[in-house]
Amino acid sequence: MTPPPPGAPAEPAAAERPDTGAPTLRDVLDAPGLGLVASEGTQKNLDRAINWAHITEMRDPSRYLRGGELVCTVGITLQTPQDCQTFADALTKANAAGLCFGIGDGHDAVPAALLAACRRHDLPVLIAAPSVPFSKISRFVAEYELGAEIAVARATNALVPELLSSLRRHASARELLDTAGQILECYFLLEPHGTVDTLEHETPVVAVDVPGLGTLGWVGGGDEPEPALLDLIARFVRATQVQQDVEAALARERVGQLLSLVERRMLLPDALGQLLEWPGFAAGALTCSAWPAGAGALLSMAMPEALVGDAPDLCLMLTSETLEMAEDLSLPSGHSALVPLTEIGSAIGQARIALDLAQRRGRRVGPDQLSTLDSLLEQLPLAQLAPFRQQLIAPLAEMDRQRGTQHVRTLRAFLTANGSLSETARDLYLHTNTVRHRLARILELTGRDPLSHNDQAAFSIGLHAMDREAPA
Structure with a gap:
């Protein structure tokens, strides 16, 4: 590999190199729904790509990091300058993208020792107010790369039932396009091949060919539709011709x-x-x-x-x-x-x-x-599943609500891990004895043993019933 010429800037580290489709620290900072602010002196390295948001209260979480994470903490374990130095060193060693510090729980402000350690490592620090839950940040990062897919899925879910209804009514292609335009708040053209792009419109035209019929063009404000959405509408337009046979x-x-x-x-x-x-x-x-x-x-x-x-x-x-x-x-x-x-x-x-x-x-x-x-x-009606939810899951959920425990979450993780105590402990970042204690508490509250195969099936049915009854 040829070395860079003298004086050329060094190649950025993996966490600094923008990753197509992944959000950067600047994207998270600028997101209006998050309300994060950058700490004083955090002006560079904001273009580092974030591949995940990792929440931790460990002094050294490096073994759980793979590089590129936005590490979120309220600093419960960061009480001394040495704690702060150890934490900053660990994040740098793991090549984390940056730190998001939540104030209001463990600290009223970011510890000065932590800010100093992060500056020495050129590690960006974002500050989250007490009203900003870390789960909201995690959701933003997780959905950022899927933004286009989510938009297409939502539009498709809204479009397909109405377009199918149009086909059942033997609607014309124009009527079907008007229906799609009402749902997406835009207008669709269907012109002979090669004419749509030459038409003059105040807004850009995005077009796709419809074999045998012409060119389907989109005219409207806002973000242009994804190609997959236009292709879907084009298939329905073609189907109107088949339907008229x-x-x-x-x-x-x-x-x-x-x-x-x-x-x-x-x-x-x-x-x-x-x-x-x-x-x-x-x-x-x-x-x-x-x-x-x-x-x-x-x-x-x-x-x-x-x-x-x-x-x-x-x-x-x-x-x-x-x-x-x-x-x-x-x-x-x-x-x-x-x-x-x-x-x-x-x-x-x-x-x-x-x-x-x-x-x-x-x-x-x-x-x-x-x-x-x-x-x-x-396939079963909820009425038949209700006793499993009421007798096995409701007592756990009520205890979690009253005392802030995590019996339902622990039970779900335990069943997902096929009854493995060690895997459950690893997934929840707990000690195996802690998991064992929680399962024993579940036995006390419900009279059913999570370690029993038959009772595990009953708990699975109860969780399924709870999920089906939850609002969408």
Whole structure:
């Protein structure tokens, strides 16, 4: 490697080098919802990238750091100048991005010895007021890199139900675009190919091609939409043309009626091959997928070789192989396992159950996810799960609320660690004996032993019920 020429600035350390997509100390400092301020003298190194926010009250947390963290503390263990020096040395050794000190709990101001030690190491110090919880900072850092994905997901969740409703009403492409524009507070153009970019508008135009129809253009203020969102709207625009094919729409409705009869055991699966012309029936095995009602035109366009049926409450699709394109359509979907034609009725029922779970979770659900405890519990009404929450989790939550204990958090971590005391202690930064003591206290409060396999299942059901009842 060729050394830099004399006098050239040294290459920045890993924590100083901006990481594409990751927030910097300056981003955190400038975030209006956080209200952080920089300590006096912290003017440089604010462009260091932050890969995580780590909360600690240890004098030497270096063994838990990997580099690039914004270390948050209220300084409970930083009582002497030597404590402060040890802490600053540890953060520098671990190549932390910076320090965020919360005042008002352990100290009314950042200790002068800590500020001096951080200045010697060129370690930036941000100050958080008592009203700024560290969890808010952690959430900002965690969501920063996912900002675009989160925006697309939120817009997609708002768009898809309305656009599906438009397809079911046989809306035109213009009507569908007007619906999308109302939701996103902008305007969409659909012009012949090559004309959108030449039009004069007060705001920039972002465009995407719609094969066979023209160019879809976005006109509006604020941030321009992500390409994935435009592609989604473009697929719905194309689907309006497929939807207007009356013969094809009637054919999908007939398929939907026949598949519904098979599901209700009013028609033998073997009869489908006699009533419908579809080469997939010759395959040794089929898979069924269930989609939201109104998605038939989209599916026919995306999977022309599949058999698509429109039923009143959902859309069904048969294919001769498992699907890998469910995520591309941005729709929740439920999928069965591969089954012979004679078992297609049970496959439809399996896909229907999977779709119900997918609509709650907002993503694709396959047959492998139907065989989990969580999937089974999601199919049960909350009334059946309520005793588990009331008898096993509510007493713990009430004790945590009254005394500031962490029984529910400890129990959840213990179950996630498959009953391992050592893993739970490591995940919670506790001593193993502390975890053991908390589990013993849970036994006293509930009469059920977290170390017992059967009781662990009962606690898991109680936590699931609590999570389902929690407001979104």
